[in-house]
Amino acid sequence: MELGSIRDAFDRVTKKQKLCSSKTQEVIDQVGQEIEQALAKLQAVHDPSSIHDLKSILTELNGKLKEVGPLNQLEGSQKELNVGLSKYVKSLEKFFNPDISKAYRNVDFDTQTINQIIACHFYRQGLFDLGDCFMNEAKAPEVSLKSPFIEMYQILEAMRSRNLEPAIKWAATHRDHIVQNGSILELKLHRLQFVEILQNGSRGDALNYARTHLSPFACVHLAEIQKLMACLLWAGRLNSSPYAEFLSPTHWEKLAEELTQQFCSLLGQSYESPLAVVIEAGVQGLPTLLKLANVMAAKKQEWLAMKQLPVPLDLGRDFQFHSIFVCPVSRDQGSEENPPMLMPCGHVLCKLSIVKLSKSSTRTFKCPYCPLDATVAQCRQLYF
Template sequence: MELKSIKDAFDRVANKHKLSHTKTHEIVHMLSQELDKALSLMQDTQLDHKSILVDAKKLFTDKSPAAQLDSAEKELNVALTKYPKVLEKQLNPEIAKAYRTNAEFDTHVVNQIIANFFYRQGMFEIGDCFVAETGESECTTRQSFVEMYEILEAMERRDLAPALNWAGANSERLKQARSDLEMKLHSLQFLKISQGQNSQEALSYARKHFAVYADSCLYEIQKLVCSLLWDKNLEQSPYSEFLSPVLWDNAVRELTRQYCNLLGESSESPLSVTVTAGTQALPVLLKYINVMANKKLDWQSVEQLPVAVELPEEFQFHSVFVCPVSKEQSSEDNPPMMMSCGHVLCKQTITRMSKNGAKTSFKCPYCPTDIDSTRCKQLYF
């Protein structure tokens, strides 16, 4: 949520605590010095002990250490009292306000999405339990993800046989997707054989499997073969990069991505992406809803948000653009156009807003910027 507000409130508490500690230390030190001074004077039998005590009492009364301590502690307590309220406000907002009561959900579709999420995360027992309790039919992707995780678990054990078999069976589809996964897997198998100090077997493996990649991966093949010259001391060689576990991590990520791609699934869980993006957009949405409530406007009747919700690049998908004003899908004759303020509308919408070119400027429907229609730029997705 608003982490800056929480940090500012925490910093205020920390600063007040530091000041209170410093003030307390100063007062205690002052009292200790005055008491030591009075005791030192009282050791002199020539002086009046009563007057010494009266002077010390007067000094303590004038300094009023208790009042100073109370003042410092009061400021700290005020900051401590406000901090939980900030946490409560920022970390426990009433997110139900952001729910559209008129939204309709297909329960079957939602259940399938949730089950699919469990299976693609490898949580098969939880997925099976969820399917059984909801009374849904088995998710169609379950068996495919079982196979994927069997391959990934084998790779964790440094067993590449299942991965190579799957890549070989889908070789043509991987080539069409322009993936070098098969080459990566063969490279890892080659390195695994060579690190077993069996150079002849590694060369035989290279002759058998690297020839088809000679045109596209020649430099990489040359490096792999040359690494055999350092098979007994690879970590001290120019090819020490081949010992990095990052190579295996990259292969696992690429296999997961391509497996999901060939399965017709996105590389990231749609449910996970939706929840993460929604969480990041929620603070802006809640703030907007509160503003609407103060103005006594109905959130449920709004068709689109009049405020921009900024999301990171990984949550921006532009395979299809729909004009937020006309609700029309962009086309070659009606392409998306970016205005000088950064907002995007379809070309026909901009033409209508500029009165078919009768005037060159108009107000952006999303911000108060004056837009020059002649300066709008076409976007290509």
């Protein structure tokens, strides 16, 4: 069953659910209307001690509710919805194989290293209590990255409170590393602080701040400084000036993200959690691995013992962290033993493919993609 069939089944169930909900609301409105009418009649009775009048009104209400028959009206639509849900669940179970153990490959991992990775994931998410609890239960030593991430979240928390001093201090302390990464984080922080002072303080305070903290950047970022100086003319009404974009909340969000990136870079860590990346990649590749496992099982072959997957596993550009080469002839991925080789015509094949095509180190062979001839000696190894 294709994914389109699952989508169609979902749409059918959704339609039945909407019809059932609409019918239920209609019945509720009918019952509510009858009850309101009965209450109005009860309140209009002149002699509350007249039991006969009260009983007759309630008897009349009971009869009308029976005529409405709320349970009978809802039974049919609810039954159709239940049948649709039951069929949809069966379709999901048939399409999605819940037994993911078929894609599992037994690898001996260092338990302590795995625990460190999991705890580090919690710490970099700011879940310090959860990380400590996990490490205590795992009886593992403290993660060395805990303290730096605590400092990072203290800075981010201060930024959320519109306090930029901790961030500015950190950026100044690690200025060389930040500049080496090609970032102007420190200037952006000072710019944001300047705008805050100008918006909430006075023109004089903002000018003094600019002279102290922005002037060192003027030689390289003169155009940016000039814009900030023009903002002085709009003190107190910057939101109606040509420079109103400086007040956008997105500046705070982007700066927090950039500071996190630079902080992780200083620690030698990636911006994204390695554990989260691995899990996301595994989820995306799982359908292909399960299908491969079923195909190999049908052929009575064991894919877990293979050093390389026999099928491509395309996870998208977000998961490409380094350059790779796959030989267009053999479909083998380039390696140290089988590196990519550039032929005189400009096409690239793996070394083993070239050796097989030539059948000899001195014999010429024809490129499989163009009519030009080449020899093994004419091919040059490529380095990625």
